[in-house]
Amino acid sequence: MIANKLSPEQIIEKFKAMLGKAVLAGEIIRRAEGRKQAANVQIWLTLDKAALKAAVRLLCSLHYPHLAVISGYDAGEAVVLVYHFYIYYGEWRGEYNVSLRISLAKTDLSVDTISDLIPGAVVSEREKQEFLGVRVKDIPDARRIFLPEDFPEGVFPWRQDETGIPESMVKKLYEAGKNEGEKRRAASVDSKSTRQE
Amino acid sequence: MATSETKTHSPIKTVIGPIHPALKEPIKFIFEIEGEKISKVDLAPGHNHRGLEWMATRRNPVQILYVAERICGICSIAHSLTFCRAIEQAAAIETPARADYVRTIFAELERIHSHLLWAGVAALELGFDTLFYKTWEVREDVMDLLEYLSGNRVNYGIMQIGGVRRDITPAQHPRIRKSLLNYTILFDELVNMFLEDSVLRMRCRDTGLLTREEALQLCTVGPTQRASGVAADVRQDNPYCAYGDLRVKAVTPDQLLDEVRGDVFDRIIVRLLEVKQSVDIIAQCLETLPDGPLLAIPKIMVLLNHLKKAEGEGIGRHEAPRGEVFHYLRLTADRESPAAWKVKASTYSNLLSWIKMLQGEQVADIPIIVASVDPCISCTDRVAVIKQGKTAVYTQEDLRRISREKTRRLRQG
Amino acid sequence: MSISKTLNKSLWVYHVNSGSCNGCEIEIVATLTPRYDPERFGIKLVGTPRHADVILITGPVTKKMKEKVLRVYHQTPDPKLVMVIGACGISGGPFYESYTLAGPVDDVVPVDVYVPGCPPRPEAIIFGVVTALKKLEEIQSKK
Ligand code: SF4
Numbered sequence: 001m002i003a004n005k006l007s008p009e010q011i012i013e014k015f016k017a018m019l020g021k022a023v024l025a026g027e028i029i030r031r032a033e034g035r036k037q038a039a040n041v042q043i044w045l046t047l048d049k050a051a052l053k054a055a056v057r058l059l060c061s062l063h064y065p066h067l068a069v070i071s072g073y074d075a076g077e078a079v080v081l082v083y084h085f086y087i088y089y090g091e092w093r094g095e096y097n098v099s100l101r102i103s104l105a106k107t108d109l110s111v112d113t114i115s116d117l118i119p120g121a122v123v124s125e126r127e128k129q130e131f132l133g134v135r136v137k138d139i140p141d142a143r144r145i146f147l148p149e150d151f152p153e154g155v156f157p158w159r160q161d162e163t164g165i166p167e168s169m170v171k172k173l174y175e176a177g178k179n180e181g182e183k184r185r186a187a188s189v190d191s192k193s194t195r196q197e
Numbered sequence: 198m199a200t201s202e203t204k205t206h207s208p209i210k211t212v213i214g215p216i217h218p219a220l221k222e223p224i225k226f227i228f229e230i231e232g233e234k235i236s237k238v239d240l241a242p243g244h245n246h247r248g249l250e251w252m253a254t255r256r257n258p259v260q261i262l263y264v265a266e267r268i269c270g271i272c273s274i275a276h277s278l279t280f281c282r283a284i285e286q287a288a289a290i291e292t293p294a295r296a297d298y299v300r301t302i303f304a305e306l307e308r309i310h311s312h313l314l315w316a317g318v319a320a321l322e323l324g325f326d327t328l329f330y331k332t333w334e335v336r337e338d339v340m341d342l343l344e345y346l347s348g349n350r351v352n353y354g355i356m357q358i359g360g361v362r363r364d365i366t367p368a369q370h371p372r373i374r375k376s377l378l379n380y381t382i383l384f385d386e387l388v389n390m391f392l393e394d395s396v397l398r399m400r401c402r403d404t405g406l407l408t409r410e411e412a413l414q415l416c417t418v419g420p421t422q423r424a425s426g427v428a429a430d431v432r433q434d435n436p437y438c439a440y441g442d443l444r445v446k447a448v449t450p451d452q453l454l455d456e457v458r459g460d461v462f463d464r465i466i467v468r469l470l471e472v473k474q475s476v477d478i479i480a481q482c483l484e485t486l487p488d489g490p491l492l493a494i495p496k497i498m499v500l501l502n503h504l505k506k507a508e509g510e511g512i513g514r515h516e517a518p519r520g521e522v523f524h525y526l527r528l529t530a531d532r533e534s535p536a537a538w539k540v541k542a543s544t545y546s547n548l549l550s551w552i553k554m555l556q557g558e559q560v561a562d563i564p565i566i567v568a569s570v571d572p573c574i575s576c577t578d579r580v581a582v583i584k585q586g587k588t589a590v591y592t593q594e595d596l597r598r599i600s601r602e603k604t605r606r607l608r609q610g
Numbered sequence: 611m612s613i614s615k616t617l618n619k620s621l622w623v624y625h626v627n628s629g630s631c632n633g634c635e636i637e638i639v640a641t642l643t644p645r646y647d648p649e650r651f652g653i654k655l656v657g658t659p660r661h662a663d664v665i666l667i668t669g670p671v672t673k674k675m676k677e678k679v680l681r682v683y684h685q686t687p688d689p690k691l692v693m694v695i696g697a698c699g700i701s702g703g704p705f706y707e708s709y710t711l712a713g714p715v716d717d718v719v720p721v722d723v724y725v726p727g728c729p730p731r732p733e734a735i736i737f738g739v740v741t742a743l744k745k746l747e748e749i750q751s752k753k
Contacts, residue, residue, distance in 0.1 A: 031286060031437075035294045035487055038441030042512070066429070067416050068514075069545070071525035073537030082525065084512065086434070090427065092444065095434035097512065120416030123548055131250075148674045148710065157251045157709065158537070165251060169709045173670060173702025176714045247629055247672060248708040255707070267704045270633025270729065314636070333643045340640070350640075351633045351729050 005088060006062065008041050008096060015045060018058055022051035042097040049102040049111055056083075056114045059098060063087040067114075070124040072132045074160040078103045079132050081111065106161075110135040131158045234559065238552045253538040258284055258358060258504050259497060261538070265524075268540060270351050271314070274307040275517030276524075276540070277356040282437060283526040284358055284535075286511025288504050290494065294487040296360035301439040302373075302482050303347070303355055304515065305475040309380060310339040311518035312468045312475075315568070316387065319465065322564040323400055328390055335383050342376045345369070358500060359493030370483055377476050384473050391465055400603070401462035405554040405566035408459055415549040419520020420467045421569075423449050425459035431516040443481055448474060461569040471518075505533045519543035561603040620652025621743060624662035624686065628679050628715065630669030631704075633729040634696040638666060641732040653739055659685040664742055667721075670698045670705045671713030683719045689749050691742045692721045695735060697728040704728070 006014065012026040025046040030039040047055055059065045065085040072081040083100040104111055113136045115122040125136045126145040133156040136142075144151070156163050229237035249268060253261045265280040266273045278300055285292060292300075313336040320328035340350050346365060347353035355361055365373075391397060407417070412425035422429060430447035432440040448470045450456075450463040457463060494500040510527040520543030527537040554566050625638055641648060642655055656662055659682045671679060683692070692715075697703030699715040715721055722745055725738035 029286075032441075033292060033437050034297050034439045034441040035485075036442045038436050040435045040437070064413055066413070066418075068521065068523045069525070069539060069541035071537065071539030073527055084523065084525065089429040089434045090447070092433055092446075093436055093441070095429075097435070097514075099512070118416065119414045120546070120549055123545065148672075150673075151710075157248060160254075165709045170707055171709070171711050171713075172707045173711060173714050174706040176701055176717055247670065247705050248710045249705075252705065252708055264704050267631040267633065267698075267728070270631045270636060273631075273633065330644055333640075334645065337640065337643060337645050350731065351637060352631075 005094070008043050011043060011062070011096070011098070012045070014062075015055065015058065019047070019051045019054060022048040022054075024048060038093060040093070040095075040097070042099065044099045044101065046101045046103075049104055052083075052100065052102055053112050053114065053117075055100055056085075056117050059085055059087060060117055065098070065118070067118050067121050067124070070121070070128055072128055072134070072158065074132070074158060074164075075103065076160075078105050079109060079134055079159075080104075081128065081132075081134065083114070104134055109133060110137055112137050113139045115140060130156070132156055133159060133163060234557060235555050235563075238555045250538050250540060254534050254536075257501060257533045258535065259501060261535070262356065262358065263354070265540075266352050266354065266356075269542065271311055272307070272517045272519065272522065272542070273352045274303050274355070275515050275522045276542070278304060278438075279513040279515045279517075279522045279524045280526070281356050281358050281513065282515070283511045283513030283524040284504070284528070285493075286513070287509045287526050287528045287535075288358075288507035288511075289509065290359045290503075292360050292493055293490045295364075295489040296491050296493075297438040298482050298486050299361045299363075299365055299491070300356070301443075302365060302479050303343075303353065303361075304438070305478045305482075306339060306343055306346075308475045308518045309472055310336055310343065312472050313339065315468060315518075316391075316465070319565060319568050322568050323397065325397070332383075332387070335379065338376060338379060342373065345372060357492060358504070360491045362491070364491055365483075365486070373479070373483060377480055380472065380476050384469065384476070387472075388469055391469065398462065400562075400565065401460065401465060403458065403460050404562050405461045405558060405569055406459055407550055407554050409457075411553050412459070412550065415553065416546050417520070417550045418546040419516070419518070419543050420448075420464055420471065421520065421547050421550055423447055424457075424463035424467045426451070426457035431514050431521050435514060437514070439482055440478075442485070443478060445474070445478065461565055464569045501533075504528065506530055517543050520546060559603075620654060621664060621739065621746075622654050622656045622662050623664045623666055623739070624656055624659045624682070625666045625668070626679055626682050628667055628669040628675045628699070628713070629672035629711070630696060630698060634668040637729045637732055638668070638695060638735060641735045646732050646736060648736055648739070651740075653736075659683075660687065662686050662690070663746065664691045664693055664739065666693050666695050667699055667715050667719075668695045669713075670702050670708075670711050671715055671718050672710050673712045674710075676712040676718055679715075679718055689746060691723065691746055692719055693723040693725060693738055693742055694721050695725045695730060695738070697726055700724050700726060 008028045012028065015026065016023050023045060027044045029042040029044065031042065032039040065087050066089060068084040068086065070081055070083050072079060080101060080103045085098045085100070086095050087098060089095045102111065111134055113125060115125060122139065122141055123145065125139055126141065126143065128134050129136055129142065130144050130147050154163060155165065157165050227239040249264060252264060256264070262277055262280060266277040268276045313332045317329045317332035317336065320332065343353060344350045346369065347355045347363060355363055407421070407425045409426045412422045412427050426449055428447040428449050430445065432445040433447045448467050450466045453466050453470060494503060507528050508530040513524040515522050522543055523541040525537070525539040526535050529536045551567065555563065558566060627635060659665065665682060665686055667679065694700055694715045698705055699713065701714055705711060712718060723738050723742045725734055727734055
């Protein structure tokens, strides 16, 4: 059993008490499936980006969190990052999903690294740097991770604005061999064996 | 072998990969080797990056479902199920109970298939060909069963947003039960083969260690994490589909032996025990399969319309054979395609654990350690040894040969 | 099935994954298991392109893999054949448009045999190899 386990409501209270105004919104969602409709808990918190580190530290003090991944999207004026954590795992139906949402204005796309608290976060942070163009401060390893070496600078695949993928970079694979049938028919009129090289 | 002639003490750089199809990120390993010991490891994934998340912003959700299935052909149920659960939350769709059960049965069949595949690969890397052919033969039986139920051997096309596309009818139960019985018998054989063999034990015990703390800090998932003693399993911690009714318990190696070491051997044990667990889960599901519809919204056009208007976000999670798969999805009312889709596959979380496991180990142990995380098969396809500016190439076969020679030495000695 | 007298050696196959989903990989490996047993025809998977007669390519060729595919192609001795396994190597399949793809395969290297399917069944793959065999014989008999 996990000692001093808090209820989802208490967790939100705790965040509000510790971080004050930096907690912009908090919501608890319960989803249930199967015949017995056993419900799972999701806690969604929207934070000011300055409070991210403190929030992760708070989570660490409750129970060492497992970071699933950092997801992110382009929300027009800002880039939003969502950090998906789990706490209280290892127990029958005991786990809470805690998702921390922060929004980075496009004028200042920097965010603190959390890899000093959770070393495993570095993969996800590197990915966010190259796909969304955010800048993770003090990241221990800032290299590209998934994109090719010759990928142009300043292009970020998940952005929906002018820094997104330009149409000229998109390769349409289905167009391969489009006019080839025509060509082949023309060629076979000339000579039958030209294709055999 | 290129390493044996070196007289200098400077580390040698070795590159493995990148032909390595683990999920969406094949990986290149760069090793620094001193003598037989690995002193430093670095990873370069991304060779398989196809831009799936970006593609999704140009398609409608039902089309994405088929792409999700093809994120990984081995985890095709895992990704399509996770995607469905994420979008169901985003669009507030409730799946019928029967669909939850059918999903569970398929997910567990996939686990059996994947773990058997893995056991075969592990045996091959160690040089136990008999075992390799044995497990793969049984795996063909699982493939047959999956084909019998879904109509396809790989990429089953069984999930649909709001439910499943095909039913499991009472007439199909005997065939499933027969296969389950086979797997139980096989399980006993495999446990014997893997546990009784002293050479296998020598190769795998205390090789590729990952402690509990490291497993937690590096965010590892699945059997890799459980073999290090973290009793986390999405099916237990955060039950979904039918798992909430079945009380699944996370498998840790101490359930069979009485200690946890977090080595390759423990990872083998966890996977073997999970095969048995899956057989039990399927049997229970068959017994308690509820009646009712299979789809929340049977008409595709109605479904698409609903999804078009829906607004919200959702997360989907599933304990895939290799560990947790996670999808985040966001729908906005102004567009048909999702505004964001983030896929996290299991190997993504296990990337960093490799570095810890491989450090200080021998070259001959690379194949089995890399395989013990269960990435995909050809992860050790090519190894290039860069030695004083010249490049020598270790092929997959060379590496495997080194690994096998070690087994043989142990056998004779 | 007849293996004609012009085939003076067994057909050895090398497999390259150029960014596929693994679906085709497992079917290729499944093809090699005792159930289908292609080794009775001498068809065998080898670990290096330098030993191969046939290169099997799966996947839509990501930009990072393009150069590696080309290298494998040039390392394979002549006469050689290239087979594409799976829809995504033929026309992109489910990955029909993207910013990181350089494919399909025949935009990168010349292809001799296409095996469609997503993934193709093991029977189809064996049939593809046999078709390749015939083509190889044709090439050799022309010499
Ligand atoms: S053809 Fe289909 S199954 Fe084969 S690799 Fe491509 S997407 Fe996967």
